[in-house]
Amino acid sequence: MNENQKQKPHIPQRLNYIFLFVFLFFAALILRLAFVQLVHGEEYRYESQIMSTKTLPIAAPRGRILDRDGEVLVTNKPVFTVTYTQSQNIEVDEEELADKLASYLDDMSAEEVLTAMKGNGPKYIPRRIKVGLSEVEISRLVEHRTELPGIQVIEDPLREIREDAEGGGIASHVLGYIRQIRADELDEYMARGYRNTDRIGVIGLEKYYEDQLKGKDGEIEVKVNKDMETIERRVQIPPVPGNDLILTLDLEFQDKVEKILADSIKQIQNDPRNPRPYVEKATAVAMNPQTGEILALANYPDFNLNDYYEKGYSTIAGRELNLAIGSPHLVGSVVKPASAMMGLQEELITPSTTIFDRGYLQVGDRKLWNWRTGGHGRVDVQRAIKVSNNTFFYDLSLRLGNYPESVTEYKTKFKTVDYYFSQFGLGVKTGIDLPYEKKGYFSPYRQLGNLAYSLIGQQNSYTAIQLAQYVSTIANDGYRMRPYLVKEIRRGTIGEETLGPVLMKREPEVLNRVDIDSKYIELVQQGMRMVTETGGTGYWAFYKTPYTVAAKTGTAQNWQGDDHSTLIAYAPYENPEIAIAVIVPFGGSGSDTSGPIARKILDAYFGVEPEESQ
């Protein structure tokens, strides 16, 4: 070894300096590491949990709605929906996003997508851009997920409604529908535990039984990676499905009643001898007078809820009003049985009281006419019902008002009429399990003539459900039953065909016993039976039925157009099983229009083929 190659003497010292620096650097690393892991470790671990563990709700399936025999009317179908949620901290070019998104969807333009993305209300509400994605669309969206900030494909169960044989809806007005919570309702629903993407029942049974149908969302803990892809899911709280509603309706009967209304209205509109295109609506309610169970509740026109769910509100706009509970009409002579019972109970008349009808009666300063201007001659209370005599009830109104002995007393007697009528459900809410029931419409006019009119149904307006409750009360000897559509609530099940256990079973509920002597009720029942017998106003409508019918027709004059045609009936007379009320606005006389409809409904109920009973 060459001596010159030997290490220089400065080297060990300099290496010591270097090692000193090395020591300081490594000490700094250890200290800083301790600070991060030991001093702040707890905070960082908490942050990591927030970042990579998300608790997501599992939507509880909404309860189903079934008919009385367990036929499913409303269920859920899984649908995939693409939503957009505006991000709070990332700027997104929405127009560009809409362009991209539209290119992955089959049938939406960029403008439509942008409109849907903008939506209404607060920014953080996820907007549904397209409901019901095809599989191809889903796979495209999932594939391009990273270029679509704020866009999500969610499983979004939609209501699926049973359709009739022709592809129309069944009991659409009764069932009602659900929709996304509106921005102005959000605070209220969020406070009640809803999520901002939830749909709520807004009308019909979907609204009335919202709390039963809704169910309780579960929770799932999801581990996500940095692209928010799910790595692992762990169900923490399983969802509790909404409860199932079992209706009093019979699917088949309900369907038939709807068809009867639709066919009848179309027939009237297109009658070659007398086309009446202005007859556009009809409503009918059938209920079990003993229990209050609604057997059918139908309106014309109706709609198909599937159209609403698939194509939007415009498909049902203008037709969504449930006429039977929400549209009061002057009902005409169908109130006469109630008027008669009031007169008897108030001892203004007796069963043997008769008047002589010359076709009109002078009431105060004006002459009020019977519908048959020639008059009915001698009329007692039962005949007054049978032939629907007006004069008898004009006379009754004068007795009620103690006129002309007192010229002012009649003013206090409107209350008496309302008192008696309301005992039958006329002018009060029937208590049916549907939202937005109308009480009726009360005329503000209080002349003497108005008192007379009120006894023949030309004063206040009532709904079909009120008429149904009213006729049921007559049929069951005076018990006002609460009408109801849901007879059972059963615990919801997930993915099972069988029904869950019964949670609630509806018992018939007597709202009140009318304050009328049974013998008077019986008298009126007989009068209504006579309506369908020879010479009665319902004779031809119920000609040769294999069952016995008690009925009352009504023909309500109104200033808007042709008369409203109404009818109430129950059958069999001896032991009533079904009570019905029919209103056909502008349908003309009760015997001509509502009569045949009621006949068809009763035939359908009793399973009578039309040709058998002509």
Add this chain to the structure above:
Amino acid sequence: MDFEKKYLKNIDWSILLILFFLAVYSYIGISGASQENPLEQKQMMYYVMGFTVMIVVLLFDYTWIAGLSYILYGIGILSLIGVLFAPEINNAHSWYKIGGYLIQPAEPVKLFTVMAIARYLSKRDETGKPIQNLIDLGPVFLFVLVPMGLIFIQPDLGNALVFTGILTTMLIAGGTPLRYLLSMVGVVVAGLASLILVYQFNPDLFFKIIHEYQWNRIVSWIHPEQDPVGTGYQLIQSLIAIGSGQLLGRGIGEDTQAKYGWIPVGESDFIFTVIAEQLGFIGASVLIFLFFFMIYRMVRIGMESRDSFGAYFVSGVIGMFVFQIFENIGMTIQLMPITGITLPFISYGGSSLLTNFVIVAMVINIGMRRKTLMFD
């Protein structure tokens, strides 16, 4: 080949043991990062190759290898020029792609530069003249600045900066008078101070000197929370992962931030994050201690080397490793700004691992052929 029995006895077995442990850490780190293809097996293969290369290097006397210093340096510089014309990969001209493997010339050039400087300084020592002025140090700066500049324009800032570590330790070990060292520190400090003054009083001028992206890098280092999903993302995620490791770690193979993809480049630049999250403070500080112990052994070898080349070489190696270790670990815990730099022996990558094996082999070579004691 003059392989003698005493060399075997003089091999620094502790460094070999440390390398073995580093292999274990490397395996844990790479397998804990979220990878589409598992890379840890490949890395172990590189380790086996590394130990093989090491044996080969040990067979030659390092003095003979030192004789090749300038030639190797020249080849290295040519390869750095050549790589600038290679196809761009990951927005940089840093790699040759040969037979499916990416070869990064900057890695061996670090070794060649250390060798060349050590060679130069030891030759200077032979003349017996001490370093009198900066001109004497001129070639040292040149040896560093040429590859540093070439790597900087690739661009690969991280690897370029490693040369400052090499330069610093070799200047110190080379016997540069204290006044020069202090004045160099003074120049750097003055430069930084004047930049701060310019920033304070003339921001327009400041941003003409410093690019905005460079400034953002500093801002996002000190205040990563200002842009948590942008420039601050890596640092915040790294801190969350390391911090959530706490004392004992989340455990090997457990659900970690790294596993779920929150840690970008967890198998290379941010591998320390992955390790610290899994193994906690205890496991991570053991790793730091292993590095520290390895450096300590190297310092010992440098002191005992039989000639100046050995000592200078070792000091350059120390500068290189310490710079990389401090910068790499430091950037994951917000001690240093983030730069693309790998953790020696731990980060995935064949070029750097094999180079590092050759470097450590050289150090062991120097150690086993150290001064013989008189009575030996």
